[in-house]
Amino acid sequence: MKPLVDAILPPVKAGQVPYWRLVLRGCSQLCFQSNELIGVFFLAAVLVASPIAFGYLLVAGIMAPAGRMLMGDRGAVLSTGLPGLKPCLIALALPAFFETGWTNVGMWAVLVVCVAITIVLVRVCVAILAFPTLVLPFLIVFWTLYALAPDLEVLRPIKFGALAPDTFHPLTAVLLSLGQALFSPTILSGLLFVTGVLLSNWRHALIAVIGAVIGTVVSYYYRDVDAGSVNLGLYGFNGVLTAVGVFVFCRGKLRLAILGALLATIMTPAIADLGVQTLSAPFFFTTWLMLGLGWLEDHWFDVEKESPPKPIPAKAHSSARPAHGHSGD
Secondary structure (H helix, E strand, O other): OOOHHHHHOOOOOOOOOOHHHHHHHHHHHHHOOOOHHHHHHHHHHHHHHOHHHHHHHHHHHHHHHHHHHHOOOOOHHHHHOHHHHHHHHHHHHHHHHEOOOOOOHHHHHHHHHHHHHHHHHHHHHHHHOOOOOOOHHHHHHHHHHHHHHHHOOOOOEOOOOOOOOOOOOHHHHHHHHHHHOOOOOOHHHHHHHHHHHHHHOHHHHHHHHHHHHHHHHHHHHHOOOOHHHHHOOOOOHHHHHHHHHHHHHOOOOHHHHHHHHHHHHHHHHHHHOOOOOOOOHHHHHHHHHHHHHHHHHHHOOOHHHHOOOOOOOHHHHHHOOOOOOOOOO
16 A cells, blocks of 8 residues: 555655655654654654754754765665654753753754764764664763763753652553653653554554553563653653564564563663663663674574475475486485
8 A cells, every 4th residue: 555655745766855855754763764744743742742842853853964965975875864863862852851941052052063973973883883873872972961961051951850659550651651752751742653653654553552561561560660650651662662673673573572672671770770861772772682683593593504405205306317217316
């Protein structure tokens, strides 16, 4: 069936995608899609949760293709919108963890600098790493920024108070987990997120929901976190990203996507214990683990390559005898 975006927008060849469509595709890569319509849904999901985050996301989405073009990138990779993933993530994380405002010129400058650094760092990581960079450049930039916050007056981390005791609300937790994939913890954001993915790829949408359910249930089951944190989707959103990411990068294996969501959820409190912001680090480490195990399986544990050839059936022997009457044995 023809994708909805192709029915709305005229098809274009790689390398000839209009700039505004590159911006929207970059936003859609926040859930590993390459679809302008999904980019609109993701922007709307962020807007209903935080207008300032929407402004930051729009700036990063506009800067990302331009930065890669300045470094000489053209063609297929740029056309997918993938260069927008890491800059868009840093744009969403800044208002989620630091005090921002429309008139806060300093933070707008921080945004522009961080996006530029992220664009360059992506190129460096791609050149030296064998595996996909995923969100690694984003994590490096944000963790460095957060470490520098005490020494930079412009960076004022938001002080999160302790959550009040709450009962477990599974449906709310699942929906907010979906919204948290865009750092937008509202029910409407979660609905817009999953609707957008559904319009792009129904399998990815279903896997995103499965990841949210796994992250929610597993985190609550272990009781290592309070129900309030689970309800806010703080533990489920890595399940969302990991389930979809592993499915995309590990050749469409549902069982690996489910396993990835489980591991990422379990890993979340462990990374938090290291004293850093968890962000999407569980997704990154879990996906790399899956890719690494896949490499080991292909190169060291592929039993089919080492198994002896299957014997030829008797009929095949008789039909393959030489014409001069010898059996060939």
